[in-house]
Structure formats: structure tokens, C-alpha cells
Amino acid sequence: xxxxxxxxxxxxxxxxxxxxxxxxxxxxxxxxxxxxxxxxxxxxxxxxxxxxxxxxxxxxxxxxxxxxxxxxxxxxxxxxxxxxxxxxxxxxxxxxxxxxxxxxxxxxxxxxxxxxxxxxxxxxxxxxxxxxxxxxxxxxxxxxxxxxxxxxxxxxxxxxxxxxxxxxxxxxxxxxxxxxxxxxxxxxxxxxxxxxxxxxxxxxxxxxxxxxxxxxxxxxxxxxxxxxxxxxxxxxxxxxxxxxxxxxxxxxxxxxxxxxxxxxxxxxxxxxxxxxxxxxxxxxxxxxxxxxxxxxxxxxxxxxxxxxxxxxxxxxxxxxxxxxxxxxxxx
Numbered sequence: 001x002x003x004x005x006x007x008x009x010x011x012x013x014x015x016x017x018x019x020x021x022x023x024x025x026x027x028x029x030x031x032x033x034x035x036x037x038x039x040x041x042x043x044x045x046x047x048x049x050x051x052x053x054x055x056x057x058x059x060x061x062x063x064x065x066x067x068x069x070x071x072x073x074x075x076x077x078x079x080x081x082x083x084x085x086x087x088x089x090x091x092x093x094x095x096x097x098x099x100x101x102x103x104x105x106x107x108x109x110x111x112x113x114x115x116x117x118x119x120x121x122x123x124x125x126x127x128x129x130x131x132x133x134x135x136x137x138x139x140x141x142x143x144x145x146x147x148x149x150x151x152x153x154x155x156x157x158x159x160x161x162x163x164x165x166x167x168x169x170x171x172x173x174x175x176x177x178x179x180x181x182x183x184x185x186x187x188x189x190x191x192x193x194x195x196x197x198x199x200x201x202x203x204x205x206x207x208x209x210x211x212x213x214x215x216x217x218x219x220x221x222x223x224x225x226x227x228x229x230x231x232x233x234x235x236x237x238x239x240x241x242x243x244x245x246x247x248x249x250x251x252x253x254x255x256x257x258x259x260x261x262x263x264x265x266x267x268x269x270x271x272x273x274x275x276x277x278x279x280x281x282x283x284x285x286x287x288x289x290x291x292x293x294x295x296x297x298x299x300x301x302x303x304x305x306x307x308x309x310x311x312x313x314x315x316x317x318x319x320x321x322x323x324x325x326x327x328x329x330x331x
Contacts, residue, residue, distance in 0.1 A: 010054070011051075014050075014051060014054050017063050018047065018050060018063065018067060021063070021064055021067050022043065022047075023120060023121050024121070025043050025046060025067060025068070025071050026039050026040070026043050026120055026121065027039075027116075027120070027121050027134065027137075027138060028068065028071055028072070028075075028158065028163070029042040029043055029046075029071060029074075029075055030116055030138070030143070031137065031138070031143060031146060031154075031158050031162065032072070032075035032076075032079060032146075032151075032154060032155065032158065033075055033078060033079055033085070034084075034085035034113045034114065034143055034144070034146070034147045035085060035111075035113070035114045036114050036115070036116055036117060036120075036319075036322060037114065037318070037322065038078070042071070042074050042075055042078055043071065045074050046067065046070050046071040046074050049070050049074065050066070050067060050070050053070075061172070065165075065169065065172075065173065068159070068163070068165075068173060069172075069173040072155050072159065072173055072174065075151075075155070076151050076152065076155060079151045079154075080151055082111065083110065083111045084111070084147045084148065085111045085112060085113040085114070085147050086110055086111070086112065086113060086144070086147065087112070087113050087144050087240055087242070087312060088240040088241065088242065088244060088245055088246070088247040089144075089238070089240050089247050090144065090148070091105075091110070091245050092245075094238070094246075094247050094248055094249035094250075094253070095246040095247065095248060095253070095257075104243045104244050104245070105243050105244070105245050110243075112242040112243060112314070112316075113140075113143065113144055113147065113242075114314065114316070114319065115140065115276040115277055115281065115298050115300050115312075115314055115319065116138050116143070116276055116277045117274075117276060117322060117323045117324065118135070118138075118205075118274075118275040118276060118277070118278060119323075119324060121134055121138070122134075134278070135204070135205075135277075135278025135279075136278065137162045138277045138278050139199075139202065139277055139278055139279065140276075140277040140279065140300055140302075140312060141196055141199065141200065141302070141310075142196070142199070143277065145192055145195040145196045146158070146192075148191070148195055149188050149191055149192070152174065152184060153184050153185075153187055153188040153191070154188070155174060156170060156174070156181055156184040156185050156188060157184075157185060157188040157189070157192070159173060159174075160181070160185050161185075167181045167182055167185075200302055200304060200309055200310075201304065201305075202279065202302055202303060202304060203303040203304060203305065204278075205275045205278065205279060205280050205303075207303070209303065209305065210280050210303040211280070213232055213280065213301065213303045213307065213308050214273055214280035214281075214282065214301060214303070215273075216228055216229075216231060216232040217229070217232050217271075217282070217299075217301060217308065217311075218271040218273065218282055220232060220263075221263065221269040221271055221284075222266070222267070222269050222270065222271060223266050224263045224264060224265055224266045224267075224268065224269075225266075226255055226258065226259050226263065229254075229255060229258065230251065230255060231307075232307060232308050233251050233254060233255075233307055233308050233311070234251065234304065234306050234307035234308060234309050235250070235251050236249070236250060236251070236309065237249075237250070237251055237254055237307070237308060237309055237310065237311065238250075238254070238309070238310050238311070239253075239254040239257065239258070239310075239311045239313075240311070240312055240313070241312070241313035241314070241315055242313070242314050242315055242316070243315065254311075264286075267287065268286060268287050269284065269285065269286055269287075270285040270286075270287075270293045270329055271283065271284055271285070271299075272285075272325060274298075274323055274325070276298055276300045276323070277300060279300050279301060279302065279303070280300075280301045280303055281298055281299060281300045281301065282298070282299050283295065283297075283298060283320055283323055283325045284296040284297050284298065284299055284313070285320075285328070285329050292328050292329070292330060293328060293329040293330070294317070294327070294328050295317050295320030295321070295325065295326070295327050295328060296315055296317060296320075297313060297314045297315045297316045297317060297319050297320065298313075298314045298316075298319045298320070298323060299311060299312070299313040299314070300312045300313075300314070
């Protein structure tokens with residue numbers, strides 16, 4: 001049987017049966033580990049393990065459940081020895097006082113959360129209702145909160161409440177009891193409620209109001225226009241950026257920091273609209289001394305009916321190409 005499964009026909013059958021689930025498995029691994037880069041690696045490992053054990057798969061479970069069992073266990077193995085991925089706001093309260101600073105965290109001190117490229121989980125033929133559910137389960141605030149749950153509680157919550165596996169199915173996937181799943185889910189819900197007691201009601205990226213807010217944010221940076229930023233951000237807006245520990249709360253503080261340390265002169269920035277974590281986002285480029293716009297990272301907005309309530313900038317040039325954009329722009 002082992003020799004037969006290595007035949008090209010078996011490889012073709014394996015690919016045909018498993019590839020339709022790759023996008024959703026990527027999203028599952030991202031929810032578990034909070035890193036798009038790591039999610040790619042973990043899905044690759046999932047498919048390698050699935051192929052190695054494909055000869056023994058006898059259809060006692062659906063191919064989807066079988067893949068999720070492998071993927072979840074791959075993630076649990078990867079998560080347990082690592083530091084949780086965080087945002088600056090997870091390190092403590094906002095910056096106090098009027099002085100601005102650029103105090104980066106030491107490279108080994110914190111593992112930073114990464115944004116999620118929506119293009120990995122959306123397709124032209126997706127059902128709109130399903131797409132909305134998928135976007136909500138990838139919201140940046142939710143992903144950040146999930147990382148604070150113990151790994152197995154995180155897995156239980158995702159399998160039960162995002163992927164809608166039953167308690168019995170979840171127990172089978174995790175090799176535990178239904179009672180343990182129910183208890184773990186209860187504890188996970190309680191902890192998540194402490195971390196995010198009143199989730200923001202965000203506008204969908206396609207909403208005209210959300211697009212207008214993103215356009216305004218981009219224009220404000222490209223023109224170095226603090227006044228336009230004041231129109232885009234809410235009075236209680238927060239602003240944070242990796243790899244810096246300090247973050248700002250309140251419009252006055254956000255504008256002061258951006259004006260002093262970030263905006264620069266008109267023409268210093270170029271930004272290209274995209275979506276990340278089911279939210280409006282932009283790819284950031286900054287002009288260097290040679291006049292070339294170099295990719296800096298991704299900025300993700302929380303758009304609400306009253307304005308942008310939160311801005312999270314991820315200063316990691318590797319994210320630019322991950323999102324499918326060029327490393328640099330010449331004009």
C-alpha cells in the first residue's frame with residue numbers, strides 16, 4: 001500500500017482532495033499563531049504530514065476534518081515553546097506625557113503579531129455571507145486577543161466558534177474528551193470577554209465610508225497634512241506601531257506624535273490601498289535619499305461610522321512582498 005500511494009495517480013488524487021482546503025487551513029494556522037509567515041510554513045508542514053499518512057487514511061472522517069486535525073496539532077507543537085505574538089498595546093498602557101520618543105523593543109524581547117493578507121482567503125466566487133464571517137474571524141483585535149489564550153483553549157475556541165465543529169468533533173480532533181472541550185470553551189470565552197469586552201463595530205472594507213477614511217489617511221500622509229488626519233481619526237483614536245513599545249491614545253497625542261516623528265515633508269510617503277484582516281489597509285513606502293520609495297510595511301485601520309478608532313502600523317519590509325506588492329517604487 002505504501003508503494004502504491006507514491007504513484008503519480010495517488011499524488012494527483014491527494015492533491016485533488018486536499019488542495020481545496022489550503023486557503024482555509026492557512027487562515028486557521030494564522031488564527032492559532034498570529035503570523036502570516038509562520039502560517040505558510042505550518043500549512044506546508046500540514047500537507048507534508050498528510051501526504052506521508054495518506055496511505056492510512058481510510059475515510060473514517062472527512063478529508064477536511066482529517067486535515068484540520070493535522071493542522072491543529074502542527075500549530076500546537078509550534079506554539080507551545082514560543083513567546084506569544086503581541087501588539088505594543090499588549091505590553092502596557094499608552095505613553096504618558098507630551099514627549100515623543102522612538103523606543104524600539106529589543107529583537108528577542110517580543111514576538112510581534114503580523115497582519116493577514118486578505119487575498120489569501122478571498123476569491124471572486126466566494127459567497128458574500130461566508131466572506132463576512134471569515135473577515136470577522138480574522139479581525140486584528142480578535143487575533144491579538146486569541147494569542148493571550150492558552151494554546152489548547154485557543155484551538156478549542158477556534159474549532160468550535162469559528163469553524164463550527166461540534167464538541168464531539170473537536171474532542172476527536174484534539175484527542176481529548178467532550179467534557180474537556182466544553183470546559184475549555186467556557187474558560188476561553190470568559191478570558192476573551194476580559195480581553196475584548198466590547199468589540200468595535202467596524203465598517204466593511206467595501207463600505208463607501210471605510211474607503212473614504214482610508215483614502216483620507218493615505219492622502220494625509222502623502223501630503224503631510226495633519227489637519228486631514230484630524231478629520232479621519234476619532235477623538236479617542238489609538239495609534240501603535242511595531243517594533244516600538246510606546247503607543248498613543250487620544251487624537252491630540254496621535255497627531256502630536258505623527259507630526260513630530262512620522263509625517264515628514266509632502267511627497268515623502270507613498271501608500272497603496274489594500275485590505276488586511278478584513279479591514280482597510282495600506283502598503284507604506286518612504287522615499288530614500290536616492291528618490292526611491294522603499295517598502296516599509298503595512299498599516300491597518302479600524303474604520304467606524306464616527307471615524308478611524310485605531311491605527312496599527314507594522315514596520316516590517318518583508319510584509320510588503322507578502323502582500324503581493326513590489327519592494328520599491330520609482331515614482
